[in-house]
Amino acid sequence: MKHHFSSRAASAKRSTIRELLKLTEQPDIISFGGGLPAPETFPHMELAKIAEKLLREESSNVLQYGTTEGSRTLRAEVGKWLAAQGISVSIHEQLVTTASQQGLDLICKAFFDPGDVVFCGLPTYLGAVQAFTLFQVTKIGVPLEDDGMDIDELESRIVVAQREGKKMKGIYTIPDFQNPSGITMSLEKRRQLLEVARAYDLLIFEDNPYGHLRFAGEPIPSIFSMDDEGRTIMLLTFSKVLSAGLRLAVMVARGDLMDVLVRVKQPTDLCTSKLTQMLAARYMQEYGLEKHLAAIRPIYREKKEAMIAALERHMPDEEGLHWTNPDGGLFVWVWLPEGIDTEEMLPRAIASKVAYVPGASSYVDGDGQNTMRLSFSLCTPDQIDEGIRRLAHVVTETIEARKIGARS
């Protein structure tokens, strides 16, 4: 039946890495692979109470179809929450989505014809790459620096694409504790990014799943909040701050941009679950999301600190071997010496009972072979130390083997 596949479906491949990582679900493997939130952060007893009450007392609401735009109650709560952060957004500037991955799907549908260009980080979020790829979008990567996307490089790549007559639509960025690198974009670069977007009339897709999981340093304003032209679409999700299993997020955009997103969501899934929407809305009303965030940030901070300490303790002192030290989120990014291929190394790591995500799939230019993503969220500090010890052993062996190979 393969002759019936669409041309776009040919591009949608099962990830071999993902298949390999399925092996790492064995209990004796310490996995830094999955980008999952720490389950001990889920306020499950509170959600149990809310769910029971909602289903008992409001079933003809929560078990019925809702509007495409989403629950007004939820949007009002999100509006109040954002207002407290200095971001003014009406309920009409919000679209509830079936998590932020759907937000990316809707962005592709609303703005991208095949061949249109999106600019993104090198590296960037694999799920975004997959969404853009499915819609046959041309992805142009821009290197990241310690303080976010290299804006000069962005501009020069825009100029080249323009010269080549490409239709450029926007820039995809995760400014806070980026997935996969953990890098945060500085305030100055956010300003510059907005200037470039204005100069070349581009949209900005600001994916913000981790911004509220800051456990060190001072918050930096979102690009959306600094944009007075309404060319930024911000994706906020409940996946990391409340629960990933609800599949619940809110897209924020103004004017025409919001209107077209609503129009393309309707044929996509009609509406997001009323039950999951009302679970989040009642949680915000009865318990408060900020209070919850204040309780869970130290959990992530402790894990991150354990990982950085373990890397410092166990990793060999080698030229080119270094890592990020994020102020929030779930991920540490590691560069190994040039020539080491983390995809090739993964089976050896798994044999040593430790797992990670090789970085190359997060690079749209085919680079990144010597990088890897480590997630600290699912392990205890002790497991993190032991896992990094195992990984450092594999890394050391791989580096040594390469030196011997180079000599012979």
Add this chain to the structure above:
Amino acid sequence: MKHHFSSRAASAKRSTIRELLKLTEQPDIISFGGGLPAPETFPHMELAKIAEKLLREESSNVLQYGTTEGSRTLRAEVGKWLAAQGISVSIHEQLVTTASQQGLDLICKAFFDPGDVVFCGLPTYLGAVQAFTLFQVTKIGVPLEDDGMDIDELESRIVVAQREGKKMKGIYTIPDFQNPSGITMSLEKRRQLLEVARAYDLLIFEDNPYGHLRFAGEPIPSIFSMDDEGRTIMLLTFSKVLSAGLRLAVMVARGDLMDVLVRVKQPTDLCTSKLTQMLAARYMQEYGLEKHLAAIRPIYREKKEAMIAALERHMPDEEGLHWTNPDGGLFVWVWLPEGIDTEEMLPRAIASKVAYVPGASSYVDGDGQNTMRLSFSLCTPDQIDEGIRRLAHVVTETIEARKIGARS
């Protein structure tokens, strides 16, 4: 910002009918408009108990990401349920979707390039029309007869499309109690449809949201169960048999067809909510879906009988005025005399405190102006009688006004 819209987004319009029907949410209007399940059929007390227990005891499962394929527990339960109906489907032949509207989105993604052809009923489900339109699919309508799609007409339209060099992909059909018409396809026509699909190498997209809501007559085997070549994809949903608010459905397909659907779901929304999946799975395990269906079918039967009786009681005896009398589902379809436009008539109906869905938007060939869809699911038998009385009055007036107009 409209110049940034994709060419497909230009086709995604807000439905003016849908906006008009929003007005009908006032309590004094009797609405036969929405295609919503009857809320009194939701087993909310049982779901409240299950939800409370799941969130209390299995939160690190139900509040976490799941696999793209869906919960194995749910797929195992659906497999057992289908086996009891004589349909053998392994868990690997099932994909859990965020309701069947997402199933249609995935079908478009997997199989349709712009301009590819799908055949569908005249009329057919509006949400399917919208999904196909968003993906720039060419929709060719085939008239329905009392026993389903006119297979001779289907074949002659296939021949024409073939002659015109069009790339034909498949046939979209709702064989049981079709939305919007309530028409059921006969066993003989199901066989013929499969023969035609085989002869011209087409896929069959069998949308089956109402098949289990049969309240009269004998069940007819699904096309999927009669297909020994694996060219049929069946969409089953929990929306009408358990709850629409869960946004939960299962697509059933074999071999390569299932594989490509999984691959395009991943970038679409990663996975469907684990919480809603486990709610349905535990409900099936602890209470049984068949038992629930046996309890809710009489509710729909009573409402349908009330509507048919009211139509017979109140509607004028006019040439060309007739309706379907379905054996299941939620809908009765009404044909008014030629020349009456139900879209034009709707504001007068709303002024008389009754609402329906004009039929034209369900016709992909621009026809159907004199048709309307009546849903009996949200009203009591008394409300149905009163609503049809009001509607009959508007219809009578409209017919009389037209006669006077024709004479003058």
